[in-house]
Amino acid sequence: MKKPLLVLSALALSISSVIAPIPATAALPLSVDHQQLPSLAPMVEQVTPAVVSIAVEGKHVSRQQIPDSFRFFFGPDFPAEQVREQPFRGLGSGVIVDAKKGFIVTNHHVINGADKILVQLYDGRELTAELIGSDKMSDIALLKVETAKNLTEIKLADSDKLRVGDFAVAIGNPFGLGQTVTSGIISALGRSGLNIENFENFIQTDAAINSGNSGGALVNLNGELIGINTAILGPNGGNVGIGFAIPANMVKNLSEQILEFGEVKRGVLGVQGGELTAELAEAFGYETNQGAFINQVMPGSAAEKAGLKAGDIIVSVNGKQIRTFSELRAKIATLGAGKKISLGVIRDGKEKDFTVTLQEATQNKVKADNLHPGLAGAEFANTTSSDSVNGVKVINVDEKSLVARYGLQKDDIIIGLNRKPIKNLGELRKALDKNPNVLALEIKRADNILYLVIR
CATH class of the missing domain: 2.40.10.10 (Trypsin-like serine proteases)
Incomplete structure (x- = not known):
């Protein structure tokens, strides 16, 4: 007999899913001996x-x-x-x-x-x-949503204060049934290495979540958002009490960057390393194996400028404990470029504090065909401080593509589209949302300004 295969599944649901009938259950009494029973209902x-x-x-x-x-x-x-x-x-x-x-x-x-x-x-x-x-x-x-009135919002909790064993309630739309509420506890924190996303720092919970719960709320008993439900681990994508949510603090940082820039501007520390083993911890005079071990500091990086060295062990970010290198990587990437952070570091068995200003990731490329089919064959990125103007920089152009035939070249900077100024990828994406048939690109090439019209 074959064992069921455990697979990681995103929770978005195809609309063609089959829904099995749900058996009716008996209602619980509202009180015993005239005393109100505990309830999550309020x-x-x-x-x-x-x-x-x-x-x-x-x-x-x-x-x-x-x-x-x-x-x-x-x-x-x-x-x-x-x-x-x-x-x-x-x-x-x-x-x-x-x-x-x-x-x-x-x-x-x-x-x-x-x-x-x-x-x-x-x-x-x-x-x-x-x-x-x-x-x-x-x-x-x-x-x-533009025209909505009388909406209700949810308050975000400080997800860095969560503890394993805290109660958690998941709310979402599993299998298209409509809004459903389930409860459980926080099973683990800082989960990574699941290969669901590039930056993983998940909350793990045993509150039942299933396909269709993607993007739903994970809340605490105060009704505050502690995470966004994202994935499950289970046979054939079914619930077995192992679900994962993106922490609320991570959601807050990313949402603020999307609002300001139209995209996420990733912070870069400039270190390479790995998980801290018991042997490494002992060799470097550290009593536990929780932390992020640095084996290389990149030249010219934010870490080098702040004084970090190979062999350092990062144990906290802004006063919050770091358990693994993967957790450090996810936190740094989502804090945002230009943010000033405090790092707690173990060096030679002693704890030191460092203040670091994160640099901006330079390899945040976007395939242009994801923005508009007429731009297929090009790769774009936001301009950086080294460029002379704000806009969208052409990182690469396929020589056989349509845009290459129209004259688009590597290192061109798009500063306008159809007479609208463009300062970043977010503005370009928004301008392309209506899928215009003609693209009049205002280009800065070296010291010249020119127009390329793509039909």
Whole structure:
């Protein structure tokens, strides 16, 4: 008999899922001997209006290059690539974090590729949502509903204060059933190495979460958001009491960056290292094996400028304990470029404090075909302080692509689109949301300004 295979699954739900009937259960008495029984109902009633269901529609686009020899046979007018579109629908969850401005947080994988995002509120209202920005590497997306009134938001807790054993309540839209509440505890903190996302610092919980819970809320008994439910570990994607959520502090940092820049501006410390083993800890005069071991400090990095050295053990960030190198990596990447942080470091058996100003990641590339099909073949990134102007820099251009034929070149800086100024990738993405048929790119090339019109 084969054992069931444990797999990690994102929680967004295909709309075609089959739902089994749910057996009825007997109701519990409200009181015993005229005494009120303990209940989560008051907290749940306060929080549930802040959790929404999300339905998306879109098309998965696949592109296949046509060999030059094949095109030669049919003539130069034969298309250079074959494009196929496959419609899809999906379901997920979201959390209202700002009622006045209509901001909703969910997972990137819930809305990825969506052309239409529909939000259903707890009271049954349905609203169309706009994507403000998202980050694939941390699986966070920020939405906005423009016309909504009388929304309820959820307060964010300080997730760094969580402890294993704290009670947790998960709220979301599993299997498209509608809003569902489950409870459990915090099973573990700082989970990483699961290969779900690039930056992992998960809260693990045994509160039952299933497909469709993606982007839903994990709250404490005060009704405060402690995490965004993201993935589960279980046979065939089913719940076995091992679920993972992105911590609220991480969600807050990422959302603020998306609002300010249209994307996540990752912070870089400039160290390489690994997990702290018992042998390493003993060799470097440290009593426990919790911390991040540094085996190399990159020249010119923020870490070198602050005085960090190979052999140091980072044990805290801004006064909060660091358990693993993976946790350090996730925290640094989501704090944001330019942030000034305090690091607690063990050196020669003694603890020292260092103040570090994080640098900006320079390799945050975006494939242009994810922004607009007319830009396929190029890679973009935000300009940095070394560039002479704010805009979107062309990192690479495929010589065989359409944009190359129109004249787009590596190191060009896009400063405008269709007479609208462009200062960063977020503004470019927003300008391309309406999928214009003609792209008039204002380009800065060396000391010259020129226009490229792509049809």
